[in-house]
Amino acid sequence: MKIALIGYGKMGKAIERVATARGHDIVLKIDVDNRGEMTKENLSKAEVAIEFTGPSSALENLRRCAETPVPVICGSTGWLKEYSEIENLYKQNGSAFLYASNFSIGVNIFFELNRKLATLMANHPEYAIELKEIHHTQKKDAPSGTAITLAEQIMQAIPSFTHWVNRPGDNASELPILSERVDPAPGTHEIKYQSPIDDIQIIHTAHSREGFASGAVLAAEYIGHKKGIFTMKDVLGF
Ligand SMILES: NC(=O)c1ccc[n+]([C@@H]2O[C@H](COP(=O)([O-])OP(=O)(O)OC[C@H]3O[C@@H](n4cnc5c(N)ncnc54)[C@H](O)[C@@H]3O)[C@@H](O)[C@H]2O)c1
Missing domain, CATH: 3.30.360.10 (Dihydrodipicolinate Reductase; domain 2)
Known part of the structure; x- marks a missing residue:
């Protein structure tokens, strides 16, 4: 899959390692110093975006991605008071969204x-x-x-x-x-x-971040070309 990473910190780098080992391509890497590259055009080159930035930036990133058809996996925590707004945005735009407080x-x-x-x-x-x-x-x-x-x-x-x-x-x-x-x-x-x-x-x-990263990549593979709102229960079949 072609993956856009939004947030290239500890988790973004761990996800890159797991995703490339599983044969995926990272086509876009966004962090604070190149936020200008997070355009609709660039995001649309990816088949899925994986957002791990943090509590103060997640909402804006999720709103921006919702303006494109790209499905989004979100691991940033600390923004959940606005979960219903984000859920509605992704339902309205007809793409897919999966948030997990923990991907392991x-x-x-x-x-x-x-x-x-x-x-x-x-x-x-x-x-x-x-x-x-x-x-x-x-x-x-x-x-x-x-x-x-x-x-x-x-x-x-x-x-x-x-x-x-x-x-x-x-x-x-x-x-x-x-x-x-x-x-x-x-x-x-x-x-x-x-x-x-x-x-x-x-x-x-948790002994390392690899468990979170593997789960996020698994979720990205699951969401593929689906539409709708999902959780890790869907990914793991619980
Ligand atoms: N759901 C899970 O399984 C899980 C697991 C681990 C961490 N987390 C959460 O993921 C988030 C990131 O964790 P981390 O350990 O990678 O943190 P980190 O600080 O190492 O990385 C965050 C990165 O996001 C970048 N960033 C900040 N604002 C940005 C913006 N507006 N646009 C683009 N990039 C921006 C930072 O420069 C940094 O490189 C945190 O909220 C953390 O709690 C979730």
């Missing part, structure tokens, strides 16, 4: 475990929940997009939690997410249910 296959399996465990724990309020995420110090957003996805899954299964907070919880309706920043952690997520009798804990630890 292991994390997507972990999401399924989290959902199942939260459903099992819904009738056991004697267990206190703690959700913790640990990332490198350069990460710009907190909590991580992955932690927000995990929290939303828990809130869906345990409706007594009405919202999440990025600190220890003050009352029973708050689901606490604790964020730690430690180098060189690529990403750890832990969910712990604690009671005086026992604890139940699930942990996912």
